[in-house]
Amino acid sequence: MRARLPISNLFCDRGANVRRVVAASATFGVMRIGVLSDTHLPAEVPTLDELGAHSAEFLASMDLIIHAGDVVLPSVLDWCAQFAPVVCAQGNHDHFHDERMSSVVVVEHEGWRIGAVHDVEGIPPYVNTVEDLKREVYRDTTLDILVAGDSHYERLEYRDSTLLLDSGSPIFPHHKSTRLGSMALIEVTRDGVRAEIVPLGETAERPNPCTHAAMEFDRNGLISASIGGAAQDLEAGRVRWRPRAAPPLRV
Secondary structure, eight states, rough: OOOOEEEEEEEEETTTEEEEEEEEEOOOGGGEEEEEEOOSSSSSSGGGGGOOSSSHHHTOOSSEEEEOSOOBHHHHHHHHHHHHOOOEOOOTTSSOOTTEESSEEEEEEEEEEEOSSOOOOOOOOOOOOOHHHIIIIIIIIHHHHHEESSOOOOEEEEEEEEEEEEEEOOSSSOOSSSSOOOEEEEEEEEEEOEEEEEEEEOBBOOOOOOOEEEEEEEEEEEEEEEETTTOOOOOOOOOOOOOOTTTOOOO
């Protein structure tokens, strides 16, 4: 397990239910952020440990964990907190109070700004662009990375100088029965960002439907992108990807 990264609260606007945190420099200037969403626990299994060590092994190497909502019980956040500090965007199934949770979470490291909310499907009809999404849903137009959950499908897109990421669900991927799904990794340095969708492994007789995907970018734009191991064309300066079965998103 990595040494705990010190996290300091810059600002906490409880009136607007926005939590903003800044992270001090991590090992060698690299901050590793683990992202998960839609754990919906307890369910058929009480904890992620019941599906094997994959989730714990993944989170054990993180400096910070962002849960994008539908936690259901705070014990899930407690479980995550054994590995790294946790912040959480409140989901529609999260009917409890926890100081780690708010409607919107903003994390800043080395000048890069990450926003997290739970749902970007039920957005107002006048939200039609990434800029609209930042302003109306994330409440911050300076964000570089937009994290969301709720869909249970992976998402990794880069457009309008912004990364849009959904880690999928680690336990109910693609709304299938209980099985290993996916989480995500965001590595942040002063010079750039690398993001990755990480399938966690396989559950006996219940195949994992998630796809590995990765992107790297800096202030000048995309550097590399791959989906399912296949390099993507970067000529247009953007890459948009979700699994084919995923419901369409307006933004």
